[in-house]
Amino acid sequence: MADTVGDHDCEYLATLDLDGTVEFTESRREQYGGDASPHEPVTPDAVVEAASTADVSAVLAGANERGIPVTPRSGGSGLEGNAVPVAGGIVLDTTRIDHVDAQPDDLQVRVGPGVVYDDLNERVAQYGLRFAPGISSGDVAMVGGMIANNASGFNAVRYGETGDHVRRLEVVLPDGEVIECGQEVVKSSSGYNLRDLIVGSEGTLGVVTEATLELVGIPEHKRAALVTFPTERDASSAVSEIIRFGVRPGAIEFVDAPSVELLNAYSGLGLPEKPTLLLELHGNNSGIEEDVEFVESVCADNRMERWETADESEMDEIWQARRDALPAARAYREGWEPLVIGDVVVPISKYPDIVETVSRVADELDILTTCVGHAGDGNLHFTPLGDPQNEAHVAAANELNERVVKAAIDMGGTATGEHGVGIGKRKFMDREHGAGSVRVMQQIKDAIDPNGIMNPGKVLPDVES
Amino acid sequence: MADTVGDHDCEYLATLDLDGTVEFTESRREQYGGDASPHEPVTPDAVVEAASTADVSAVLAGANERGIPVTPRSGGSGLEGNAVPVAGGIVLDTTRIDHVDAQPDDLQVRVGPGVVYDDLNERVAQYGLRFAPGISSGDVAMVGGMIANNASGFNAVRYGETGDHVRRLEVVLPDGEVIECGQEVVKSSSGYNLRDLIVGSEGTLGVVTEATLELVGIPEHKRAALVTFPTERDASSAVSEIIRFGVRPGAIEFVDAPSVELLNAYSGLGLPEKPTLLLELHGNNSGIEEDVEFVESVCADNRMERWETADESEMDEIWQARRDALPAARAYREGWEPLVIGDVVVPISKYPDIVETVSRVADELDILTTCVGHAGDGNLHFTPLGDPQNEAHVAAANELNERVVKAAIDMGGTATGEHGVGIGKRKFMDREHGAGSVRVMQQIKDAIDPNGIMNPGKVLPDVES
Numbered sequence: 001m002a003d004t005v006g007d008h009d010c011e012y013l014a015t016l017d018l019d020g021t022v023e024f025t026e027s028r029r030e031q032y033g034g035d036a037s038p039h040e041p042v043t044p045d046a047v048v049e050a051a052s053t054a055d056v057s058a059v060l061a062g063a064n065e066r067g068i069p070v071t072p073r074s075g076g077s078g079l080e081g082n083a084v085p086v087a088g089g090i091v092l093d094t095t096r097i098d099h100v101d102a103q104p105d106d107l108q109v110r111v112g113p114g115v116v117y118d119d120l121n122e123r124v125a126q127y128g129l130r131f132a133p134g135i136s137s138g139d140v141a142m143v144g145g146m147i148a149n150n151a152s153g154f155n156a157v158r159y160g161e162t163g164d165h166v167r168r169l170e171v172v173l174p175d176g177e178v179i180e181c182g183q184e185v186v187k188s189s190s191g192y193n194l195r196d197l198i199v200g201s202e203g204t205l206g207v208v209t210e211a212t213l214e215l216v217g218i219p220e221h222k223r224a225a226l227v228t229f230p231t232e233r234d235a236s237s238a239v240s241e242i243i244r245f246g247v248r249p250g251a252i253e254f255v256d257a258p259s260v261e262l263l264n265a266y267s268g269l270g271l272p273e274k275p276t277l278l279l280e281l282h283g284n285n286s287g288i289e290e291d292v293e294f295v296e297s298v299c300a301d302n303r304m305e306r307w308e309t310a311d312e313s314e315m316d317e318i319w320q321a322r323r324d325a326l327p328a329a330r331a332y333r334e335g336w337e338p339l340v341i342g343d344v345v346v347p348i349s350k351y352p353d354i355v356e357t358v359s360r361v362a363d364e365l366d367i368l369t370t371c372v373g374h375a376g377d378g379n380l381h382f383t384p385l386g387d388p389q390n391e392a393h394v395a396a397a398n399e400l401n402e403r404v405v406k407a408a409i410d411m412g413g414t415a416t417g418e419h420g421v422g423i424g425k426r427k428f429m430d431r432e433h434g435a436g437s438v439r440v441m442q443q444i445k446d447a448i449d450p451n452g453i454m455n456p457g458k459v460l461p462d463v464e465s
Numbered sequence: 466m467a468d469t470v471g472d473h474d475c476e477y478l479a480t481l482d483l484d485g486t487v488e489f490t491e492s493r494r495e496q497y498g499g500d501a502s503p504h505e506p507v508t509p510d511a512v513v514e515a516a517s518t519a520d521v522s523a524v525l526a527g528a529n530e531r532g533i534p535v536t537p538r539s540g541g542s543g544l545e546g547n548a549v550p551v552a553g554g555i556v557l558d559t560t561r562i563d564h565v566d567a568q569p570d571d572l573q574v575r576v577g578p579g580v581v582y583d584d585l586n587e588r589v590a591q592y593g594l595r596f597a598p599g600i601s602s603g604d605v606a607m608v609g610g611m612i613a614n615n616a617s618g619f620n621a622v623r624y625g626e627t628g629d630h631v632r633r634l635e636v637v638l639p640d641g642e643v644i645e646c647g648q649e650v651v652k653s654s655s656g657y658n659l660r661d662l663i664v665g666s667e668g669t670l671g672v673v674t675e676a677t678l679e680l681v682g683i684p685e686h687k688r689a690a691l692v693t694f695p696t697e698r699d700a701s702s703a704v705s706e707i708i709r710f711g712v713r714p715g716a717i718e719f720v721d722a723p724s725v726e727l728l729n730a731y732s733g734l735g736l737p738e739k740p741t742l743l744l745e746l747h748g749n750n751s752g753i754e755e756d757v758e759f760v761e762s763v764c765a766d767n768r769m770e771r772w773e774t775a776d777e778s779e780m781d782e783i784w785q786a787r788r789d790a791l792p793a794a795r796a797y798r799e800g801w802e803p804l805v806i807g808d809v810v811v812p813i814s815k816y817p818d819i820v821e822t823v824s825r826v827a828d829e830l831d832i833l834t835t836c837v838g839h840a841g842d843g844n845l846h847f848t849p850l851g852d853p854q855n856e857a858h859v860a861a862a863n864e865l866n867e868r869v870v871k872a873a874i875d876m877g878g879t880a881t882g883e884h885g886v887g888i889g890k891r892k893f894m895d896r897e898h899g900a901g902s903v904r905v906m907q908q909i910k911d912a913i914d915p916n917g918i919m920n921p922g923k924v925l926p927d928v929e930s
């Protein structure tokens with residue numbers, strides 16, 4: 001894996017009889033160098049826009065024979081450099097594999113990796129169903145990337161991660177063989193769970209060319225509220241208590257005061273600039289009112305200052321603003337950018353502690369840092385902002401990330417809740433999983449991808465040779 | 466793996482300084498030869514009752530050096546020969562590792578593999594919590610075996626399988642190294658999912674010595690009903706529709722008319738000897754009544770003959786009877802036994818078809834066969850009864866199993882929903898998963914257990930050499 005860009009002779013691609021297309025021009029290749037993260041783009045040697053499983057198989061088989069790195073990609077909305085082709089070679093774009101074939105009677109849908117999350121939900125809404133994990137970038141994120149990174153978002157607190165909704169995968173192995181992982185049923189005890197091994201493996205073991213996803217009913221009733229608190233600790237403690245008592249909101253988002261300021265500036269919302277919870281309760285029956293009363297009482301116990309119920313159109317506006325948290329951060333100051341996009345998860349009882357840790361460390365390092373998070377999951381996104389050309393800013397952001405991730409792991413948590421390991425979290429793998437577990441992961445990688453062609457430089461730390 | 470019993474020199478065990486004990490006497494060894502399945506017992510060469518993670522590590526390290534097979538075991542209630550030491554060697558009993566350490570604020574509990582399912586739920590009930598998959602043999606099944614087989618039962622339709630509730634595992638690898646798999650949080654995108662690879666691997670990759678399990682709230686409200694139908698197809702169609710409309714009962718059990726007869730004979734229940742659904746609706750608020758009304762209307766649409774609500778004590782009696790389905794089958798006729806314990810799952814829309822398939826094939830083969838099942842999951846247990854000494858009976862039972870399993874797989878289903886592959890389902894692995902997937906499973910097995918000591922003869926079909 002000592003590859004550098006330009007090393008790889010990808011001419012074999014031109015000889016393949018593909019349904020899709022191969023691109024060698026520099027302008028096209030440059031478009032495939034980066035993702036939505038702060039990680040440096042790298043221009044690949046070639047790009048394939050695959051249009052079928054057969055395309056993916058042919059491209060991989062040829063690359064495997066020649067030892068050419070392949071970086072699979074769908075929406076390109078990753079936040080940890082997951083689809084950056086750091087070793088050059090081929091970027092394998094699967095966006096054209098975008099079929100949608102619903103089986104509403106079995107509450108499931110067969111989809112290609114190139115289907116956009118929001119589009120999928122529009123397509124299955126006619127059956128009263130939806131693919132439920134929620135994702136902030138649902139207008140661009142595609143199913144392939146969501147599976148590769150075990151992505152989730154707003155609604156995971158009630159409905160779970162992407163992986164919780166995957167029944168079956170069609171996967172092309174590095175040598176081009178096509179296999180099936182899992183079955184189109186709700187449970188099985190048959191054999192090793194290859195499906196959940198592929199989920200979250202970030203294209204380092206193979207390429208998903210079709211998935212059968214479980215769908216859930218669109219809730220009949222929704223109630224929404226916007227709740228403000230005097231301090232971040234009060235807001236985060238309220239979340240911790242709500243979850244502890246077994247209530248599962250459809251969504252429960254934490255937004256710190258600096259984030260509310262950014263959102264107001266970006267979207268003109270005029271929200272009180274206080275630590276805030278955005279809440280949605282889902283239910284299929286009238287009992288939902290009891291849940292709302294319970295949640296309001298817990299918030300009151302945690303010194304809430306204001307409880308404002310929102311109707312559906314108000315709530316749509318607020319959710320759109322929450323979705324815009326990252327663009328709002330980018331717009332904060334000319335030349336400034338999010339320098340790191342944090343993504344830790346801690347046990348729910350520790351949520352107030354991790355929120356406080358971010359705040360304390362950011363103060364110590366004197367770096368402006370905003371926090372939002374899928375609080376019901378214990379998931380916190382912290383975003384240090386600064387000038388990417390300013391070495392002191394970058395150093396402070398990296399140190400903040402390092403200290404917060406280590407604190408989260410020490411609390412029993414994880415370095416990444418939904419963005420994946422990609423490039424930026426590899427250095428925490430040993431600390432989080434232990435060297436023994438990481439060694440087993442590497443053994444699995446070596447067994448399935450012996451030539452190491454699949455998305456090199458991601459997930460697993462470099463092996464000492 | 467050409468081992469036969471008695472081949473293995475297990476004397477090294479006597480030299481280990483264990484917290485637990487080693488047993489070499491024949492009478493003790495014989496107690497560890499079988500499980501609750503119809504599979505032939507095999508007496509191991511030695512038995513270790515491990516009392517700590519360190520014990521498990523020392524036993525495995527020594528066995529690995531010497532190439533001695535090790536069959537891990539907890540409750541021994543498996544129904545597919547999963548814990549039968551077919552290659553002899555050591556049975557590693559983990560029942561003495563039975564600590565229970567709850568963290569109610571994080572809705573979780575750390576447990577040893579030797580904790581009995583019902584005992585665990587008694588211990589955590591004080592917090593208003595429970596470990597939810599439900600299992601018919603909850604009075605004997607232990608957490609270790611439930612994880613090894615991804616077991617489930619009555620309540621999986623609402624709460625999921627064992628694997629859905631496992632957050633973290635401590636696992637001893639075949640060479641004795643202790644690793645951690647997963648984190649004590651509700652979601653993560655960090656690295657390969659080793660946890661769900663271990664779940665359901667039936668002790669063929671390592672031994673679980675501790676698990677952190679997610680707990681759920683004990684439902685505040687329950688409603689139960691017993692519903693009878695004129696035909697099996699009506700009952701199973703009702704289930705299919707209830708699930709399709711998005712209602713998730715706490716439990717929904719299908720019991721065919723012959724099974725009701727057996728249960729009446731065994732437990733003196735006096736139920737109408739008709740195809741029956743046992744229903745439990747769970748909820749945390751008053752809206753549960755709407756669900757009850759909806760379910761009743763679906764049953765009415767499917768020609769139900771009787772809807773009888775049951776209070777808690779009546780329902781306890783009925784559930785106990787349902788739990789006794791297997792003993793009731795055993796008691797049916799002197800000298801007769803269940804010859805196969807079927808465990809297929811199909812897509813829910815196909816549930817009426819698989820019920821009909823069993824009935825038709827059993828008629829053709831002229832073998833008495835009873836059916837019960839966790840119908841909401843699409844899971845059906847079919848049990849051909851006969852004299853195990855009667856070759857015609859045994860041949861008919863095996864043919865029934867073969868034909869029903871193949872039909873289920875052809876419907877997109879699985880050969881085993883909750884009992885595991887064990888010995889009896891290995892022959893269906895290629896058909897269910899495809900040869901390519903099974904080869905990847907074998908590669909993983911070879912990478913993690915290169916000497917092939919862990920529970921040989923289970924899960925994966927024999928490799929042609």
